[in-house]
Amino acid sequence: MYSGCHGFLLPTTVRRALARVVLAGVSSIVLGHGAARAADAPALVVARSVDADNLDPQKTANTQSLQITNLVFDTLLTMARDGSIHPGLAESWTAAPDGKSYSFILRDGLTCHDGTVFDAAAAKFSVDRAVNPETNNPNSAAWGPITATSVDHNTLTVNLSAPYAPFPAFLTSIQAAVICPSSVVGTAFKPIGTGPFKLVSWTRNDRITLEANPAYRNFNPLITNPGAPHIAKIEFAVIPEAVARMAALRSGEVQMAEPSLEETADLSKDKNFRVYASDLSGQQMVMAFTWKIKPLDNPDVRRAIGMALNRDAYRDIAFQGLVSTADCPVAPHLPATDEALCRSYGVSYDPVAAKALLAKAGYGPDKPLKVILSVHKLPGWDEMHQIMQQDLATIGVQADIETREVAAFFDHMKGENERTTGTPVVWTMGMSGVDPDYLSFLWKRPGFVNMGIGPELDGMLEDQRRLSGAARTEKIHEIDKYLLQNAYAVPLLSPGWGWLMASTTKVEGFKMGFMVSLLFNDVTVAP
């Protein structure tokens, strides 16, 4: 009976199939990793908390993905620390007087990782694909109102239906990566670019391996090294647990890692490690209001809430001093951002004056203002919201914190921002970019999660896109003034998410660029 049953349970074919599965597992575990590691040790291993979700830069808005694609692909233009725009793959560019056309002269002698020539026709292919609705590019709107592209010798011309002043700045961003035509074969995508590193392999959720592009020519002013990266290879390992990531860094298993906020403070005091905090993140955290709901329709009430916020405490306690207070609706270092000017427009910490404003609006100890503090979870932010709740209590505002996971939060806020009755909501959010034009995506109706304000602001936001130079700067300052004096936005801190890296002291030359891009061109690793 036993043998009969065994025969039924595991017929030969099933036994063989099972054996194959087990052997495949064993061989992938024993041979796959072991052999690869022993034969060819990487020059640099970087541990990150999450993996890229897509290595097609025209199909993702995810920072962790764009950090990788930014190493594989270059951009037509580049940006210096002061926000000035410089040549990239395009050696020069001109804008038509009406602002509705841009011409880019591509450099000679550019090659893609697969050896194919990168010229104006290749750049046209990339731009056309980026704005093609079929591509489903989440960043397509940021490319502007492109109507047509054309090529004449080595010049790419991009026509727009309306002036779009942020266009050159956008072309420097990690969202504007230029792909080589050979990347796309039918519906398949293989990341082939002109960037400093070539993709070797990607095991989803586990490891991305890149190798240096020996033919690389650098045009990014943030980078010193003019040629190929100094390191031969980079591996990005995914280690989700912060404790495990730090253990890997401390044990030397990886040379760089995304530290947790708590660990960063310890690492910065340890002479064996270096901590990097991006100062060019373009990230700005703000408080916003469901201003359609009484009494938040009263600017004085919004101001009072803003005046209760002790941002220095958020910086020093919640974020361990690793961020800065920031006074504009857009991040410091971006074009047209004038922190001193914004300070003069906005509110400052003054709980006594805040109480007086609330009393004027009819709220006090006998009639406390009740609000919901609607937030999403992020390291540092959670502690900040707790301190914020105390700050609001100090001026007599009872804030109930409602915390949601990020996707649910933004879904929820879409509805909250349309509400005109019920409990008013005070909420926090962050955004990033390389140009103040991200104000348009946020505040121009309907706006991001329906946070648009009204026709006056819409007009100003449209105007800044049509202007250039000093006139545009002035218009952006007007927008800052409108948002801050009316207290639609209360700027909090900058940056605020994914802006930290740590390395052992063996690693030198690492930099973080705009939008927390990772720059490895200058990196050397001591043995």
Place this chain on the structure above:
Amino acid sequence: MLGAIARRLAASAATLIAVIILAGLLIHIVPGDPVTAMMAQSVTATPEVMAEMRRHLGLDLPVWQQVGLYLFHVVQGDLGLTIRGNEPVLTLLIQRLPNTFMLAVSGLGVALAIGLPLGFVAALNRNGLGDSVVMLIAVLGVSIPSFWLGLVLLQVFSLDLGWLPVAGSGWRNMILPALTLGVTYSALVARMTRSTVIEILGEDYVRTARARGLREWQVLSIHVLRPALINIVTVVGLVFAYLMGGQVIIENVFSWNGIGRLAIQAMLQRDYPLIQGFIIVFASSVVLVSVVLDILYRILDPRLSRP
């Protein structure tokens, strides 16, 4: 016996179809949609762009239609494409299944190696010192959160002693997660073994065997161990099923590239097809184990196969 097994397989297939439908329905109750999650880091994604993306992914269809289409494809072996990256779900799961399988087998091996002897020792020393010590260990094993134990093991063996790597999917990386899982589940195995053996030791046929003058080892190996196997096999099967689907956190702690870690990522990213694929794989492993257990019962206890 074959008829019984055929009926069991048919019932299992019905269970799996119910799981597919439920997974398809339940997933939509979770607040937040995948496109919002994808665009959470991008303020430049306009409502038009997001609507187009929803349409492209088929998320604009009514839920019943999405679930119906999903069921239709799954029964043909097509688990769909991931929302993030547009990759075949089945391929991603199959690529990681060997890693998860190996870790489950290793964890089970550790759990049995620790739990079985401890359970026997406790039962044979009932209410004695050995029993108390074993039960204390069992309580600790059940009470200690596996992720905490994993982090402690990482700290000690990887960081302090430097014996084992922190992250990866090589064979040396398997030691700590297998130990973590094994210790956690060994408590369950030990408790089950103890109670089963105690129960059997009180049976008339054991007393009879002893009265016949059999040596103690003969009594234990012939008259106690074999009947105990039926219950132990149940625990082994359940533990294995849990390990196949329930090692999600441990895979994350040790950066083990299995389907559990893939599932966590998919949940965070609202990648519905991948989450559904994981649920189906997990449910399938539980159903498969339960079928195998049913058959093993019949082998171990022939009375079950008698008409």
